[in-house]
Amino acid sequence: MNATPAATDSTPSAIAFIGGGNMASAIIGGLIRQGVPAAQIEVVEPWAEARAALLSQHGITAHEAAGPALARAGTVVWAVKPQTFQEAAQQARAHTGSAVHLSVAAGIRSDSIARWLGSERIVRAMPNTPALIARGMTALYARPQVTAAERAAIERIIATTGEFLWVDDEPQLDAVTALSGSGPAYVFRFLEAMTEAGAAMGLTRAQAHQLAVATFAGASELARRSDEPPEVLRQRVTSKGGTTYAALQSMEQDEVPQRFMRAMEAARERARELGDEFGA
16 A cells, blocks of 8 residues: 555546535535635535535535536546445436546445446545544545546545545455444444443543543554554553553453454455445
8 A cells, every 4th residue: 555645736627426425525525625616516416405414514506316517527426325326327427428436435346336337437435434524544546547637636635534545456445444444433432432431430421431532532643653563652551560451461361352353354344245235
């Protein structure tokens, strides 16, 4: 995997979104903050509540169905559920032949997308939910037919949601899905457990929650800034016979690390299954 710095040039003149849910809204919000006019953003969203939210939050009047307005977009972002992608593509492909396509749909492989859209200019992305606050982590894979200029245009879009990196092989996106795509849920589950434990030991739930969230945030930032690997940082906190050592020994006895790795493998396997199930 190769990290790529965010580009700073202007975004394409028109961008279309197929699907207007949370992830699309996060990207749209980032684009608008970067100065892209709402009038240069087209959205197709069948659900009335989601269309109303786009209008109130971003000033965008979304379309209920795909139509000729999509033809002015140089980039089309596919933010649909895996099970609805093929049908949405069939409805939109007549209007998107000149665009480069960016898919944020989990599991759907670029071969399927290319076949459905009749285009080889496909980029797949695996973002995560911190994109909602511009702190996301997104992995990108481009088919060979995507030009350098088109890759740069995709980077400018994704950079509005946080960090990104490119992967060289499409199957790596399944591992990305298991690690960073699903990763926020793992963090939230650990926060739940730490909060519950703190409350059980006599803290208020509010106190335990504040302590747990601040600990995750601080430790993550320390890992980001440090040149040392997590193993060394962990050892620096752990004195043999101390409180941290006792907790870590308990985790080892319960095989928490091994169980966690098996959980991530289950997530990767489900990503593969999604491609098989909905990418026919």
